[in-house]
Amino acid sequence: MLFEGLELVSALATLAACLVSVTLLLAVSQQLWQLRWAATRDKSCKLPIPKGSMGFPLIGETGHWLLQVFSKIFSHEALESYLPKIQLVIQDTLRAWSSHPEAINVYQEAQKLTFRMAVRVLLGFSIPEEDLGHLFHVYQQFVENVFSLPVDLPFSGYRRGIQARQTLQKGLEKAIREKLQCTQGKDYSDALDILIESSKEHGKEMTMQELKDGTLELIFAAYATTASASTSLIMQLLKHPAVLEKLREELRAQGILHSGGCPCEGTLRLDMLSGLRYLDCVIKEVMRLFTPISGGYRTVLQTFELDGFQIPKGWSVMYSIRDTHDTAPVFKDVNVFDPDRFSQARSEDKDGRFHYLPFGGGVRTCLGKHLAKLFLKVLAVELASTSRFELATRTFPRITLVPVLHPVDGLSVKFFGLDSNQNKILPETEAMLSATV
Numbered sequence: 001m002l003f004e005g006l007e008l009v010s011a012l013a014t015l016a017a018c019l020v021s022v023t024l025l026l027a028v029s030q031q032l033w034q035l036r037w038a039a040t041r042d043k044s045c046k047l048p049i050p051k052g053s054m055g056f057p058l059i060g061e062t063g064h065w066l067l068q069v070f071s072k073i074f075s076h077e078a079l080e081s082y083l084p085k086i087q088l089v090i091q092d093t094l095r096a097w098s099s100h101p102e103a104i105n106v107y108q109e110a111q112k113l114t115f116r117m118a119v120r121v122l123l124g125f126s127i128p129e130e131d132l133g134h135l136f137h138v139y140q141q142f143v144e145n146v147f148s149l150p151v152d153l154p155f156s157g158y159r160r161g162i163q164a165r166q167t168l169q170k171g172l173e174k175a176i177r178e179k180l181q182c183t184q185g186k187d188y189s190d191a192l193d194i195l196i197e198s199s200k201e202h203g204k205e206m207t208m209q210e211l212k213d214g215t216l217e218l219i220f221a222a223y224a225t226t227a228s229a230s231t232s233l234i235m236q237l238l239k240h241p242a243v244l245e246k247l248r249e250e251l252r253a254q255g256i257l258h259s260g261g262c263p264c265e266g267t268l269r270l271d272m273l274s275g276l277r278y279l280d281c282v283i284k285e286v287m288r289l290f291t292p293i294s295g296g297y298r299t300v301l302q303t304f305e306l307d308g309f310q311i312p313k314g315w316s317v318m319y320s321i322r323d324t325h326d327t328a329p330v331f332k333d334v335n336v337f338d339p340d341r342f343s344q345a346r347s348e349d350k351d352g353r354f355h356y357l358p359f360g361g362g363v364r365t366c367l368g369k370h371l372a373k374l375f376l377k378v379l380a381v382e383l384a385s386t387s388r389f390e391l392a393t394r395t396f397p398r399i400t401l402v403p404v405l406h407p408v409d410g411l412s413v414k415f416f417g418l419d420s421n422q423n424k425i426l427p428e429t430e431a432m433l434s435a436t437v
């Protein structure tokens with residue numbers, strides 16, 4: 001009895017200690033907030049500062065010399081040269097998905113696919129398949145810990161992230177050295193070639209560290225975002241068979257639907273894709289309703305006013321892409337998946353500059369947006385042409401938004417091969433289809 005009484009007292013004491021700590025923490029935050037306000041507010045401006053904004057820089061400025069040369073990597077000419085390789089990587093992946101006896105986890109596989117695209121096509125690395133698998137595994141560890149608290153202790157996420165980054169950098173250094181030595185047999189300039197050439201034009205020889213940083217940044221920017229959008233695209237095509245059928249009609253009308261079950265490798269061209277109006281609407285609608293990135297950070301360069309509040313110079317602010325899409329008055333029935341809202345007749349996104357911004361806006365808009373859209377379009381064309389796919393669970397999974405938007409269980413889907421008439425491909429053709437790129 002005495003024992004139970006003591007346990008109760010000890011529990012109450014712990015609770016009280018917790019409450020005191022939380023109250024102290026809140027009081028300290030409030031003081032810091034007041035200090036920050038007093039130090040940064042523009043005294044000549046009578047407007048208040050919005051409550052709830054911390055005003056502390058959360059993420060540092062991301063800009064560096066790389067951004068100057070990145071634009072060349074995503075030029076029209078460069079995209080045209082990546083296109084056949086992207087198509088091959090996607091076709092190869094869809095064949096593997098279709099020949100898999102079980103349902104696949106789409107989000108996980110889409111991550112592998114975009115990683116492969118970034119490493120093989122964008123960077124032109126010819127890393128053996130086994131090493132690529134290992135690199136992907138390490139890369140996932142890096143990404144999982146990228147948003148951890150900066151506490152460098154054994155077993156902390158931060159430490160795991162640093163270790164993964166070191167391993168990745170070693171792997172990338174090996175791949176870069178091999179690539180620099182072996183220039184034969186290349187039929188196109190990849191992003192790394194352009195990066196090296198452009199920096200020479202700027203009178204700057206890139207160091208190995210800069211090359212490693214540049215390649216890691218490119219993979220990071222391309223990988224999770226495009227995997228998220230690819231998964232959302234597949235999920236919406238599953239949910240809306242009428243949209244998939246309309247897409248197939250458009251491909252048929254343009255003579256793009258593959259004939260006789262032949263995968264027709266590497267035959268797409270940029271002008272063919274830009275002529276597919278409905279495809280463009282589908283991709284835009286996926287990116288509106290399922291925008292992979294919630295928003296972005298900016299440092300305020302000049303005190304400005306927003307809705308009657310002052311936002312002082314030097315503060316870090318976050319703009320929300322998702323909230324913008326959810327509240328923009330230009331979109332009718334915002335929660336409905338309706339690709340036709342982007343059709344020429346309706347053009348809902350044309351009223352106003354900043355209602356639709358899946359790739360951000362302003363000078364720091366996404367540099368890889370044309371590549372990302374190209375990738376998604378090729379994926380949609382290949383899915384519509386060569387695949388039949390069915391949801392392998394009874395209901396669609398819940399969506400989570402962190403670190404990028406994705407289905408909670410990854411989206412379980414069974415893929416089947418198709419010929420041009422959308423009939424299931426016969427088993428004897430599967431051996432032929434299992435060839436690798």
Ligand code: HEM
Nearest residue numbers: 221222225226229292293296297359360364366367368372
């Ligand atoms: C569906 C796929 C993608 C989405 C939704 C997306 C979205 C975004 C967004 C919203 C930003 C701006 C963040 C901000 O405002 O600060 C951004 C920046 C960036 N993105 Fe993407 N992105 C995608 C794919 C790609 C790809 C494939 C690449 C290239 C390999 C890429 C390269 C970049 C780069 C380099 C930046 C930084 C630009 C700067 O800081 O000036 N992105 N992306």
